[in-house]
Amino acid sequence: MRAALKESGLASLVMLALMALMVGVRIADVPGGLEIQWRYADVIAALVSVFFGRLGLILMREGRPMSMAVVGGVVSVVLLVLLVIAPISDAEPHWARAALPFSGYVVNVLLLIVLAALSLRAVAIMRRGPISAPSQASESVMDRISASVQEYSRYIVPFLLAAAILFPFTPLADRQMVDIAILVVTYVMLGWGLNIVVGLAGLLDLGYVAFYAVGAYAYALLATEMGLGFWLCLPFAGMMAALAGVILGFPVLRLRGDYLAIVTLGFGEMIRIILLNWYEVTNGPDGISGIPRPTFFGLPFVRSPAEGVESFHSFFGMTYAPIDRIIFLYYVILVMALITNQFTLRIRKLPVGRAWEALREDETASQSLGINPRNTKLTAFGIGAMFGGFAGSFFATRQGFISPESFTFIESAVILAIVVLGGMGSQIGVVLAAILLIGLPEIFRELQEFRMLAFGAAMVLIMIWRPRGLLAFRAPTIRLFGNGTGKR
Amino acid sequence: MLGTFEYFVDQTINGLTLGSIYALIAIGYTLVYGIIGMINFAHGEIFMIGAFHALIAFLVLGLIGITWIPLAILIVLIATMVLTSIYGWTLERVAYRPLRGSPRLAALITAIGMSIFLQNYVQLLQGARNKPMQQLFSGGIELMREGDYVVTLSYLQIFIFLLTITLMTVLTLIIHRTSLGRSQRACEQDRGMAALLGVNVDRTISLTFVMGAALAAVAGLIFLMNYGVIDFYIGFLAGIKAFTAAVLGGIGSVPGAMLGGFLIGLIEAYWSGYFTVEYKDVAAFSILVLVLIFRPTGLLGSPDIEKV
Numbered sequence: 001m002r003a004a005l006k007e008s009g010l011a012s013l014v015m016l017a018l019m020a021l022m023v024g025v026r027i028a029d030v031p032g033g034l035e036i037q038w039r040y041a042d043v044i045a046a047l048v049s050v051f052f053g054r055l056g057l058i059l060m061r062e063g064r065p066m067s068m069a070v071v072g073g074v075v076s077v078v079l080l081v082l083l084v085i086a087p088i089s090d091a092e093p094h095w096a097r098a099a100l101p102f103s104g105y106v107v108n109v110l111l112l113i114v115l116a117a118l119s120l121r122a123v124a125i126m127r128r129g130p131i132s133a134p135s136q137a138s139e140s141v142m143d144r145i146s147a148s149v150q151e152y153s154r155y156i157v158p159f160l161l162a163a164a165i166l167f168p169f170t171p172l173a174d175r176q177m178v179d180i181a182i183l184v185v186t187y188v189m190l191g192w193g194l195n196i197v198v199g200l201a202g203l204l205d206l207g208y209v210a211f212y213a214v215g216a217y218a219y220a221l222l223a224t225e226m227g228l229g230f231w232l233c234l235p236f237a238g239m240m241a242a243l244a245g246v247i248l249g250f251p252v253l254r255l256r257g258d259y260l261a262i263v264t265l266g267f268g269e270m271i272r273i274i275l276l277n278w279y280e281v282t283n284g285p286d287g288i289s290g291i292p293r294p295t296f297f298g299l300p301f302v303r304s305p306a307e308g309v310e311s312f313h314s315f316f317g318m319t320y321a322p323i324d325r326i327i328f329l330y331y332v333i334l335v336m337a338l339i340t341n342q343f344t345l346r347i348r349k350l351p352v353g354r355a356w357e358a359l360r361e362d363e364t365a366s367q368s369l370g371i372n373p374r375n376t377k378l379t380a381f382g383i384g385a386m387f388g389g390f391a392g393s394f395f396a397t398r399q400g401f402i403s404p405e406s407f408t409f410i411e412s413a414v415i416l417a418i419v420v421l422g423g424m425g426s427q428i429g430v431v432l433a434a435i436l437l438i439g440l441p442e443i444f445r446e447l448q449e450f451r452m453l454a455f456g457a458a459m460v461l462i463m464i465w466r467p468r469g470l471l472a473f474r475a476p477t478i479r480l481f482g483n484g485t486g487k488r
Numbered sequence: 489m490l491g492t493f494e495y496f497v498d499q500t501i502n503g504l505t506l507g508s509i510y511a512l513i514a515i516g517y518t519l520v521y522g523i524i525g526m527i528n529f530a531h532g533e534i535f536m537i538g539a540f541h542a543l544i545a546f547l548v549l550g551l552i553g554i555t556w557i558p559l560a561i562l563i564v565l566i567a568t569m570v571l572t573s574i575y576g577w578t579l580e581r582v583a584y585r586p587l588r589g590s591p592r593l594a595a596l597i598t599a600i601g602m603s604i605f606l607q608n609y610v611q612l613l614q615g616a617r618n619k620p621m622q623q624l625f626s627g628g629i630e631l632m633r634e635g636d637y638v639v640t641l642s643y644l645q646i647f648i649f650l651l652t653i654t655l656m657t658v659l660t661l662i663i664h665r666t667s668l669g670r671s672q673r674a675c676e677q678d679r680g681m682a683a684l685l686g687v688n689v690d691r692t693i694s695l696t697f698v699m700g701a702a703l704a705a706v707a708g709l710i711f712l713m714n715y716g717v718i719d720f721y722i723g724f725l726a727g728i729k730a731f732t733a734a735v736l737g738g739i740g741s742v743p744g745a746m747l748g749g750f751l752i753g754l755i756e757a758y759w760s761g762y763f764t765v766e767y768k769d770v771a772a773f774s775i776l777v778l779v780l781i782f783r784p785t786g787l788l789g790s791p792d793i794e795k796v
Contacts, residue, residue: 014574014577014578017570017571017574018571018574018575018578020571021540021541021544021545021548021567021571022537022540022541022544022571022610022613022614023613025544025547025548026613026614026615027543027544027547027614027615027619028615029615029617029619033620033622034543034547034619034620034621035547036544036547036548036551204593204596251777251781252777252780252781254780254781254784255780255784258526258527258592258596259735259780259784261527261596262527262728262731262732262735262776263776263777263780265728266728266732266773266776266777267773267777269728269769269773270769270770270773270774273766273767273769273770274770276766277766277767409724410604413600413604416597416600417597417600417601420593420594420597421597424593449612450612452604452607452608453605453608453609453612455601455604456601456602456603456604456605456606456607456608457601457605458601459597459598459600459601459604459605460582460583460598460601460602460605463587463590463594463597463598463601464583464586464587464598467587467590467591467594468590468591468594
């Protein structure tokens, strides 16, 4: 018991050190300088929660979950009641609000969730006895899920595809939802594009957003300066991005692993800084606006088109609806993403795809077998960048406005996170991770200020839980015997 | 003015001041990379947290009424180092230790996630606006004069150089003369063997993170005192450049990190002094690329022999 108390005390001591200045004091701007405000109520609440939480955990570990279940359960119920009352009660003084341990509402909700989970766990232990090695159990469950996802992918994929195609016609699809769907599919496409570089060729690229930016600027400049349309510019933007990929890839081919990651990050930042400072061409931080929208085989999506041009709705005899354009954009990006996916799946079976995977597994061995690592890596860089460029042009045409602000390092990190969290090389994993990381936070927009915080925490937690990614199950691309689908 | 020797000396002093910051952060990168072979991507945020700790500590001291500057700086220095190093310790314990032995990419993603988390954590708690702080002490020694152009070495800069040199000396002594340093060097060479011979590997790694974070905290304090303005985003760029410095010096080598830090600081100062300020970050990154292409092991690093 003494050891348990000591450990809990230490945990709260660490907590105190973490919070003493950072949480306990807030710097407030006042005219003429800075002022400080004390927030020690929150710190004390956190210390108490950590102390008793740690104590309960230790007791649970030692096979005495009773106290955790009872205390945790009672406190959770009280918290729940308070949390429900607090926003609706108008009574003065706000006793419910005052009784809540933390000043931030969301923090209280978080505490409730953790506490409820712990006490449920304690109850489970009481009923079934201690669960040995819980992490391994969940590990194997997820492994089984990812293996079966792989196995049944021939059924899951058409289902997902049908869901994606029919989505705009479901009652769910209002303007906001379709917008979110477009965003998610854009990231899915970027994830699939980056997967060629990271998943197949094993080149860790932290500057993928550079190619996204090149594609976006290539289209935006061509469209606004020369008046070319989206469909005409799209291949060109992809080519520009691929060229950028090859040029940037060339000097870094000798590097491996982490070094490559940092250098690509540097390149990404360099491109952003150049975009920011090259006023004559890119208009600097003000960006480029008035980028034309794509047309449906020459039919624009506007209510009253220019003289001599027929618009989409009048050609098909429909009434004008602003959402038509959004839905059209959704299908555009969906088709582009699917092309990326098919391209990846097929190029894996070509000699160059095989060479990528061979290089990823063992560079020295594949070199000694006659694979030219320079050309192989450059193709991976170039093709990956090309898809980034396509997605970039789409981004430009969807937004109608681009500026260097949209192409910061955080975007690269998000795309890489989607690839890695989904499970490297897994195409469905990318979809799952994009929905988790992009879609969910967009839906909970009210919690805007906590969005990136939760995003970072999710990256850490998922990696700790599944270091190889959510759906990490890699079927061999080729088998020596059999047709690849049969089981051994 | 631009071509004179005095201008050059001025830029050199600026570069060395900046270099002190980069060098102190770079040591943290190099120590961690040397011992567990991962890029602690969140190290820049530790530096940022150090700067915030320093600012808050100064404000609290001002409120209490401790205004005698040497005492205030001493207290702030100690408080910042202690509190920030606990962030370093927690970072390793919570985010990196569970992933030891996992694929390298997992550790890198976790580090990026931690970096995003810490940035937003500070932004939520302390607000997004930049925080100015007034100069603590002014004045300096006049070094040389050319017409109206005076080159001064301010007392603040003297303080920064002395502090940096002291810390580097202490660090070198710790690594070469103490049992902790011996454990660190043992873990760096072969972690498994060190564990077999009775080195507490977990503790050594934790303390390595603590040392790195303490130095980054001092860098934060220096940044705050020298530039007078901080915000929650300073860690990203400073972290990248410090990593560049560590790579330039040869990652894993502590003297290399110090040398690299000062070199990057000087390059940046000369670049902004003689060319354009806008592209100074590009200059730093170009150096990184050039070094990696022509001398991948850095200036003082030992070659990494690849075994098949």
